[in-house]
Amino acid sequence: MSYFRKLTQETTRLTQMLGREDKWLIVINADPDAMASALALKRIMVHRVAEVGIAHVNEVKRPDNLAMMRFLRIPTQMLTAQVRTxxxxxxxxxxxxxxxxxxxxxxxxxxxxxxxITAASPVTARFVDIRPDYGSVSTILTEYLYNLRIRPGKLLATALVYGIKADTQSFERHFLEADVKAFSYLTKSADMTLVRKIIHSEYHRRWLKFFSKAFRKMRFVGQKGLFVYMDTLESADILVMLADFFTRVHGLSWNMLCGIVKKQVVVIFRGDGIGRNMGQMAAKLFGDVGSAGGHRGAARAEIELAKFGDKSVEEVLYRRLTGSKLPGKEKCPLTA
Ligand SMILES: [Mn+2]
Structure with missing residues (x-):
């Protein structure tokens, strides 16, 4: 019995579509699974057609995705009319x-x-293989490679390992036996040091100043909560990044990261999913003045800055949360 399921029909149909003179472009919405799968499909096509390229439609910003592109040399470029032609x-x-x-x-x-697959938007391409039960497309492509007797090289195997890891959140999210098999098969050829390097590329260098500010401005609320007001920011992504970071501190069970982004006061809530319900907390604190909601572990509220009038935003937010006045600077947690 072979290690993976047999895909003789699929691989025959797929390879029959590849003509010697063809110039193929693999188009993705770049994330780890998409980039790894594109690299695998490129590997399948490369000796069968005249040319294969990869192009993405989204701007790649996450540091781990950029690290993956760099360390695994994913040859993808932005999809433009010029590329397309x-x-x-x-x-x-x-x-x-x-x-x-x-x-x-x-x-x-x-x-x-x-x-x-949605009934409203059926996919009508000549070759369609959509398997919604699979944890990652990297797994499907690993099965194709195996059936075509293509042994993935180090960088491709590493990319596929990271694709599976990212989409299944290291097997914490939905996955099949096939995903586990592919993962275990690929780790024989993958470079796990590179995988770790990509996983640990969580922050941009230019973000470090926000950490420094957050550490200066943080205020503990009760035994397990944290409140941080970050003033004006260019993007709410910074608040999300910091809120996610603080969930990793042992002993803190929830946090609330706030800032002003484009005339909106944005509040990001993160909880450990065990204690307080963040969605309920957001709705209770800010449902009367703006949009507020989410689920148990993560929530968000947005309030128009104009609603604060000339009051200090930090003061108002802190008072809503705790019912008391913002403590003075002498209560700064780092000097306490
Ligand atoms: Mn995916």
Whole structure:
């Protein structure tokens, strides 16, 4: 019995579609699973066609994704009209054509994905393999490689390992036996030091100043809570990044990170999912003045800055949370 399921029909149909003169472009919405799958499909195509390229429609910003692109040398470029005209065939992995407006500019012949199939947007490409039960498309592509007797090289195996890890959140989210098998098969060829390096690329250097500010401004609330007001920021992503960071501190069970982003007061809540319910907390604290809600572990509120009038935003937020006045500077937790 072979290690993975047999895909003879699929691989035959797939390889029959690849012509010697073809120029294929693999289009993705870049995340680890999509990039790894694109790299695998490129590997399948490369000796069978004239040219294969990879292009993404989204701006890649997350530091781990940038680290993956750099360390695993993922040859992807932004999809532009100019890039598009250099190719005559289009494939898509880890997405479906209706998932992003920029996908509409290409006519896809191959779609390999694991997102749910919707009746409203059926996928009509010549070759379609969509398996919503799979934890990652990296797993599906690993099965294709295996069936085609292509042993993935170090960088490709590493990319696929990270793709599976990212989409299954290291097997904390939905996965199949096939995902585990693919993972274990790939780790024989992958470089786990590179995987760790990518996982640990969590922060941009330019973010360090926000940590420094957050440490200066943090205020403990009760035994297990943390309140941090970050003043004006360019993006709420900074609040999310900091809130996620503070969930990793033992002894803290929830936090509330606040700032002003484009004339909106944004409040990000993170909890450990065991104690206080963040969605309820957000709604209770700010439901009367803005949009507020979320689920047990994560929530968000947004209030128009104008509603604060000339009052100190930090003061108002802290008072709403605790019912008391903002403690003075002498209560700074780092000097306490
Ligand atoms: Mn995926």
């Amino acid at each position: 250099q190719y005559d065939h289009f494939a898509m992995v880890d997405s479906q054509p209706h998932h992003h407006p920029d996908f509409k500019s290409c006519s896809f012949s191959i779609v390999i994905d694991h997102h749910p």
